[in-house]
Amino acid sequence: MVTEPVSSRVWIRYNRRERWTRWSIMLLVCAVLVWAVRDVDIFWPWVWDAPVQIHSLGERMWPPDLRRLEEIVTAMVETVHIATLATFLTIFLALPISWISAQNTTPNRACLWLGRFILVASRSVNTIIWALLFVAIFGPGVLAGILAITFRSIGFVGKLMGEAIEEIDRKPVEAMEATGASRASVVLYAIVPQVMPAFFAVIILRWDINIRESTVLGLVGAGGIGVILQGAIDTFAWPTVATILCAIVLLVLAGEAVTSVLRRRVL
Amino acid sequence: MTPNSAVRQWRKPHFIASPWLRWGLILGVAAYLSWALATLPFDWERISQGIPRAARIFGGGFPPSFERYELLFSGFKESFQIALLATLLGVLLSIPFAVMAARNIAPRPIYLLGRAVIIVSRSFHPVIVAILFVKAVGFGPLAGILTLTLYSIGFVGKLLAEEIEEIDWGQVEAMRAVGASYLSTLIYAVFPQILPRQIGLSMYQLDSNLRASAVVGIVGAGGIGGTLMNAFGRYDYDFAFAILLVIIAVILVSEGVSGWVRRRVW
Amino acid sequence: MPGPAVSLLLVWMLLLSIGLQGIAMLEITQLVKRYGRNDPVLKGLDLTVEGNSVVSIVGASGAGKSTLLRCINRLIEPSSGSIKLNGDELSNLHGQALRQARRRIGMVFQGFNLIDRLTVMENVLAGRLGYVSFLQAWRRRFPQQDIERAFELMERVGIAQYANKRADELSGGERQRVGVVRALMQEPDILLADEPTASLDPVTSEQIMKLMHSLAHELSLPVLINIHNVAQARTYTERIVGLRHGHMIFDGSPAQFDKAALEEIYGGIEAPDETTASATAEEHHG
Numbered sequence: 001m002v003t004e005p006v007s008s009r010v011w012i013r014y015n016r017r018e019r020w021t022r023w024s025i026m027l028l029v030c031a032v033l034v035w036a037v038r039d040v041d042i043f044w045p046w047v048w049d050a051p052v053q054i055h056s057l058g059e060r061m062w063p064p065d066l067r068r069l070e071e072i073v074t075a076m077v078e079t080v081h082i083a084t085l086a087t088f089l090t091i092f093l094a095l096p097i098s099w100i101s102a103q104n105t106t107p108n109r110a111c112l113w114l115g116r117f118i119l120v121a122s123r124s125v126n127t128i129i130w131a132l133l134f135v136a137i138f139g140p141g142v143l144a145g146i147l148a149i150t151f152r153s154i155g156f157v158g159k160l161m162g163e164a165i166e167e168i169d170r171k172p173v174e175a176m177e178a179t180g181a182s183r184a185s186v187v188l189y190a191i192v193p194q195v196m197p198a199f200f201a202v203i204i205l206r207w208d209i210n211i212r213e214s215t216v217l218g219l220v221g222a223g224g225i226g227v228i229l230q231g232a233i234d235t236f237a238w239p240t241v242a243t244i245l246c247a248i249v250l251l252v253l254a255g256e257a258v259t260s261v262l263r264r265r266v267l
Numbered sequence: 268m269t270p271n272s273a274v275r276q277w278r279k280p281h282f283i284a285s286p287w288l289r290w291g292l293i294l295g296v297a298a299y300l301s302w303a304l305a306t307l308p309f310d311w312e313r314i315s316q317g318i319p320r321a322a323r324i325f326g327g328g329f330p331p332s333f334e335r336y337e338l339l340f341s342g343f344k345e346s347f348q349i350a351l352l353a354t355l356l357g358v359l360l361s362i363p364f365a366v367m368a369a370r371n372i373a374p375r376p377i378y379l380l381g382r383a384v385i386i387v388s389r390s391f392h393p394v395i396v397a398i399l400f401v402k403a404v405g406f407g408p409l410a411g412i413l414t415l416t417l418y419s420i421g422f423v424g425k426l427l428a429e430e431i432e433e434i435d436w437g438q439v440e441a442m443r444a445v446g447a448s449y450l451s452t453l454i455y456a457v458f459p460q461i462l463p464r465q466i467g468l469s470m471y472q473l474d475s476n477l478r479a480s481a482v483v484g485i486v487g488a489g490g491i492g493g494t495l496m497n498a499f500g501r502y503d504y505d506f507a508f509a510i511l512l513v514i515i516a517v518i519l520v521s522e523g524v525s526g527w528v529r530r531r532v533w
Numbered sequence: 534m535p536g537p538a539v540s541l542l543l544v545w546m547l548l549l550s551i552g553l554q555g556i557a558m559l560e561i562t563q564l565v566k567r568y569g570r571n572d573p574v575l576k577g578l579d580l581t582v583e584g585n586s587v588v589s590i591v592g593a594s595g596a597g598k599s600t601l602l603r604c605i606n607r608l609i610e611p612s613s614g615s616i617k618l619n620g621d622e623l624s625n626l627h628g629q630a631l632r633q634a635r636r637r638i639g640m641v642f643q644g645f646n647l648i649d650r651l652t653v654m655e656n657v658l659a660g661r662l663g664y665v666s667f668l669q670a671w672r673r674r675f676p677q678q679d680i681e682r683a684f685e686l687m688e689r690v691g692i693a694q695y696a697n698k699r700a701d702e703l704s705g706g707e708r709q710r711v712g713v714v715r716a717l718m719q720e721p722d723i724l725l726a727d728e729p730t731a732s733l734d735p736v737t738s739e740q741i742m743k744l745m746h747s748l749a750h751e752l753s754l755p756v757l758i759n760i761h762n763v764a765q766a767r768t769y770t771e772r773i774v775g776l777r778h779g780h781m782i783f784d785g786s787p788a789q790f791d792k793a794a795l796e797e798i799y800g801g802i803e804a805p806d807e808t809t810a811s812a813t814a815e816e817h818h819g
Contacts, residue, residue, distance in 0.1 A: 011654055011680045011696065013673040033355065036348040041489070042409050050413070053403040081303040088300070124515040126482045128394060132499055137321045139313035216394040219486065223307075226395075233398060245391070252390040437646035441712075444606055445719055446635035446663025451670045455659050459650040 057238070064246060065239030072228060072247055079224035079251070082142055082217065083210035086149035087203065094154045098161035104173075105165055105191065119162070122155030127213045131222040140221035148222055149210050156209075157202055164198035165191065200266050204259050211255040215248050225251075324504050331509035338494055339513060346490035349411040349483075350476040356412070357419020357476075358469045364420055365427035372431060372439075372457065385428070388421030397483040408489030415476045415483065422475070423468045427461060434460045467529045474518075474525040481514050557619055557722040557755050558583045559605070564614035566600050566779075573612070574600045576779040582723070585753040587746055589766035592776035593799055598759040601776070602725045605757075606638045607631060619722060636663035639716030641745075643728035645708045647715075649701035653692060656700050656711050657683045660718025679718070686714045690744060706737035713745065717752070724749070726758040730765070738762070742769040763795065 014022065046053075100106050101115025131148035138144050172190040181189065218226020225244060232240040333339070367373050367381025388396075393414050400410035438456040447455065484492020491510060498507040561580040567573040574597045582588055590598045603609040605616055607623065616623045623634050639660075647656050661679045662670055669675065687693040690710040695703060700711060709729060716724055726745060730738035746769040749756045760766045766773055767787040775783030775790075775798040783794045 011683070013652075013655070029355075032351065036351050040345065040348040040352070040408050040412075042407065042412075043405070046404050046407075046409055050404045050409070054400075057399065057403045078307060081307055084299075085303055120519065121515060124478075124518045125511065126478060128482045128485055129495065129511070129514075132485070132496070133324075136324055136499065138317040139310060141310050141313070142307045143309055143314055212390075212392055216392040219394060219398065229395070229398075233402065245395075248395070249387060249390040253386070435646075435649075437642060437644050438648050440608055441640070441642060441646035441648075441715075442659065442662060443608060444635060444638070444640040445660050445715070446632040447659070447670075448632060448662075448667060450667045451662045454667075454671055455648055455651070455655075455662065459648055462650065 060238040061242035063239065064242040065237070066243060068228075068240055069243065072225070072244060075218075075225045075228050076247060076251055078142065079214045079226075080211065082145045082149060082224050083207060083214040086146045086153060086214070087207045087210055089146065089150045090153040090157055090206065091203065093150065094157035094161060097154060098158040098165060099187075101158060102162040102165035104168075104170075105187065115158075115162070119155045119158045122151055123159065124155075125152070127152040128216065128220060131217050131220045135221045140223075142223035145214060145217040145222035145224055148217060149214055152213070153206050153210060157206055160202045161195065161199060164195045164202075168194040201263070204262050204266070208255050208259045212252055215251070327502070327504035328508040330505065331512055332503075332505035333509050335506060339491075339510060342484075342491035342494040342510075343513065343517065345408055346477065346480040346484070346492070349408050349415060349480045349488075349490050350473060353412045353415030353480075354419060354469065354473045354476050357416040358423055358465075358472060360416065361420045361423035361427060362465075364424040365431060366453065366457075368424060368428040369431035371434075371436070372453075381424075381428070385421055385424045388417050389425060393418045393479045393483055394486055397488040398486045401487045406487045406489075411480060411483045411488035411490055414488055415479055418479060419472050419476060423465075423472055426468055427465060430461045430464045431457060470525040470528045474521045477521050478518055558617075559723055559755065559757075560615075560617040561601075561605070562615045562617075564601070564604060564616065565612045566597070566604055566609065567612045574779050575604070575611075577614070578776075578779070578781055580774065580781065580784075582755050582757060585749055585755060586772055587749045587756045587758065587770040588772045588774060589758045589760045589770040590774045590776060591760060591763060591766055591798060596776040596798075597779045598776055599727055602640075602727050602757060602759055605725060606635050606640055608640075632663055636719050637722045639719050639721035639724040641709070641712050641716050641724065641726040641729045643731045645705075645712045645732070647700040647708055647711055649699070651700060652697050653687075653700055653703070653711055654683065654696040657687060657714050657718055660715040663719065683714070683718060686717055689748075690714055704737075705733050706740060709733060709737075709741050710744070713741075713748070717748070721754065724754055724756045726756060728759050728761065731761060739765070745769070763790075766790075 097115050097118055099115075100111040101119055103112065106112040106115065127148050130151045131144060134144035134147045134151075138147070168191060172194070173186060176186045176190040214224050216226050218224045218228070219230050221227070225248065229241065229244045232238075232244060364381055364384055367377050368385050369381075370378055373381060396417055397410055397414040400413045404410050404413065434457060438460065439452060442452040442456040480490045481492050481495070484490035484494070485496045487493065491514065495507060495510045495514075498504075498510060559580075559582040561578060564575050564578040564580075565573050566575040574595075578597075578601065580601075590601065592598050600609055604611040605623070607626070611624055614624065618634070618637060621634070623631075626634050648659065651659075655673065658673075658675050658679060661675055665675060665679075684693055684696070687696065690713060692703075692707055692710050692714070695707065700708065703711065709732075712729075724745075729745065730741050733741060742765050745756060745758065748754070758766075758770065760770075767790060771786065773783065773785060773787055773790045774781060775794060777798050782797055783790065785794075
C-alpha cells in the first residue's frame with residue numbers, strides 16, 4: 001500500500017513560501033493600519049469618552065415625543081413621493097442610455113462612450129452631492145430632491161440594464177435580422193422580451209434603495225423627512241429625533257415588505 | 268381553403284391579460300402621479316430662476332481649479348483613512364454579528380438579537396448616523412469612522428449571515444460527530460465555507476466605504492466631503508468641480524481594484 | 534529514514550495498540566424516535582453489538598436506518614430508550630460530556646462531509662478536534678503523535694501522497710478514504726457508517742467496503758454499516774440486521790439471510806434486484 005515513503009513525518013499547514021507571503025501581507029496591513037491610526041486627525045480623549053456620550057445622547061432621546069406626529073407623517077408621504085417620482089422619471093431617462101451603452105445595441109462608438117461616461121458620472125457622484133448641486137440651482141425643495149435621486153438612479157439602472165442587454169441570447173436577434181426586420185423591430189421583438197424580467201427586478205431594487213436615500217435629502221434642503229430631522233437636531237429636540245428615527249425604520253421595513261411582495265408577484 | 272370564412276384576425280395578447288387589471292393599473296398610476304404632483308410643494312418662482320443659476324454655477328465651475336491641491340490631498344487622505352479603518356473594524360465586527368444572525372447556528376434569542384442589530388443598522392442611511400455621531404462625539408473623522416463601521420456591520424453582516432444559512436450542513440454534522448467544540452466547529456466547518464464570500468464582501472465594502480466617506484463629511488464627519496461642502500458654501504465652484512472630478516477618478520480606480528481582487532478570489 | 538519494512542512494522546504496532554484497548558460493546562434498548570406527532574420512525578429497537586464484528590443494517594428507504602445511526606452519536610435526539618457504549622449511558626449526555634462521548638464514536642457519511650476548502654491533512658486532523666484545544670485547532674498545531682498517526686493511516690488506505698491537496702480535488706473514492714481516516718483518527722471504540730458507498734460508482738464502492746471490512750479486523754473495531762446493497766452486505770459483513778417500519782425483523786448471519794428474509798424486509802415497498810440492489814441515495818433523516 002505504501003506507494004512512496006513520506007520523507008519526513010513533519011506537517012505544517014503552510015510551506016515556507018506561503019508563510020512568508022502570509023506574513024508580508026499581514027505586515028503590510030498592519031503598517032497601513034498603524035499609519036492610518038497615527039495620522040488620522042482624532043482627538044483621543046473623545047474616543048474614550050464616546051461610549052458615555054453616545055449613552056447620554058440615547059438617554060436624552062427617551063422617551064420619543066409623539067406631538068409632531070402629524071407633521072412627520074406628512075413628511076414621510078412626501079419622502080415616498082420623491083422616491084417614487086424619481087424612480088418613474090429614471091425609467092424614461094435610463095433606458096435610452098442603457099441602450100446606447102450596451103456594446104451589442106449601440107449605434108456607434110461615440111454613442112457607446114457617451115453612454116458610458118454618463119453612467120460613470122451618475123454613479124460616482126453620491127445622491128447627497130447631486131442634491132447639493134440641485135439645491136444650488138433650483139433652490140431648496142422637493143424638485144431638487146427628485147432630480148438628485150433621478151440623476152443617481154440613472155447610473156445604477158442604466159449600468160445593470162446595459163449588462164442585461166449585453167447578456168441576451170444572440171440567436172433570436174440573428175433570426176429577426178435574417179427576416180429582414182428593421183433595427184427598431186429587432187429591438188422590439190428580440191431584445192425587449194429578453195430583458196423584461198431584469199428590467200422589473202432592477203426597478204424594484206432601485207425603488208427600495210431610493211426610499212432609503214430620500215430620507216436624507218432634507219439634510220441639504222432637498223425635501224422629505226430629512227428637513228424635519230435636521231430642524232429637530234438643530235433645536236436639540238432629541239425626543240422628536242427619536243420619533244423620526246423610529247418612523248424611518250418603519251418606512252424602510254415597509255418598503256422592504258412591499259418590494260418583496262412585488263418581486264414575488266411580478267417576477 | 269374556405270373562401271366564405273371571415274377574415275382571420277390576430278392581435279398580440281396584452282402584457283397583462285385581464286383588461287380590468289390593465290386599465291386599473293393605468294388609472295392607478297395616473298391618479299397617483301396627479302395626487303403626488305398636486306400635493307408636493309413646488310416653489311415654481313424659485314425653480315424658474317434655475318436655468319440662469321445653473322449657467323452661473325457651471326460657468327464659474329469651468330475650468331476646474333486645482334490651485335488648492337493641498338487641501339484636496341489632505342481631504343482625500345482623511346477620507347481614505349476613514350474608509351480603511353472603518354472597513355477593518357466593520358468587517359471584523361461583522362463576523363460575530365453574522366454568526367449571531369444566522370438561523371442555523373445561533374440559538375433563538377441570540378438570533379433575534381443579531382437580526383435586530385443588523386436591521387436597525389441597515390435602515391439608517393450613513394448620513395443620518397453620521398449626524399448623530401457628530402452630535403455625540405464631536406466633529407471630525409472619529410464620527411466618520413464610527414458611522415461607516417456601523418454601516419459595514421449592517422451590510423457585510425447581513426450578507427454573511429445569509430451565506431452561513433446556506434452552507435453545506437454535512438460538514439458541520441461531521442465536526443459534531445468527531446466531538447468538536449462549538450468554536451472548533453465554527454472555524455473548521457463554517458468559516459472555510461464562507462471565506463471567499465467574506466473576502467469578496469470586504470473588498471466591496473472598502474470600495475463602498477470610500478464612496479460613503481465622501482458624503483459623511485458633508486455633515487461634519489471628516490474627509491473630503493467637508494472640503495466639498497465648504498467650497499459649495501463659499502461659491503468656489505471651480506474648486507468644487509475639481510473635487511468632484513477627483514472623487515469620480517478615485518472611485519473608478521477603487522472600483523477597478525476591488526473588482527480585480529474579487530475576481531481573483533476563487 | 535525508515536525503510537518500508539520498518540514503517541510497515543510501525544503501522545502494525547500502531548494498529549495493534551489501538552486494538553488492545555479492550556473489546557467494545559454497544560447496547561441499545563427500547564430505542565424510540567418520533568418526529569413531532571408523526572408515527573415513530575424507530576419503535577422500540579433493541580440491538581447489541583460486541584467485539585470486532587461488522588454489522589450491516591439493511592432496509593428500505595424510510596425504515597429508520599439513518600435515524601438509528603444518528604441516534605447513537607446523538608446527531609439526532611432519541612425520544613426514549615437507552616444507548617450504552619461500554620456500559621456508559623449516552624442518551625442523557627449534554628455539552629462537554631456529549632462531546633467526549635462522541636470522540637469515541639467514529640462516523641463515516643454518505644456524502645463524505647469533508648471540508649472542501651481545507652487540505653486532506655487538515656480534514657484528517659479534524660478527527661482530533663475533540664481532543665485538542667480551540668487555540669491549537671485554530672493555529673493548526675496538532676500534537677506530533679497525531680500527525681504521525683495521520684500519515685500512517687493515510688498510507689494504510691493509500692492517500693498519503695494527497696496530504697497537501699485540497700479535499701475537493703480528490704475523486705469520490707479518495708474522498709471517502711479521507712472520511713474513513715478522519716473517523717479512525719478519533720481512536721473510536723465503534724465506527725458508524727451511514728451508506729458509505731451510496732455516492733460511489735460500483736467498483737469504488739466495492740473497494741471501500743473491502744477496506745472497511747479489513748480495517749475493522751485489523752483494529753478489532755465494531756462497525757455498523759447502513760447499506761442498500763444487499764450483495765455487499767452479504768460479502769463484507771458478518772451479521773445482517775434488517776429493519777422495516779422502525780422494527781427489527783431480521784438479525785442473523787449472511788448465511789441465514791435468505792430470499793424469505795429479503796422478501797420480508799423489502800417486500801411490498803420496493804423490489805431490489807438481489808445481486809445489484811439499488812444504490813440510490815436515501816435521504817439523510819429518512
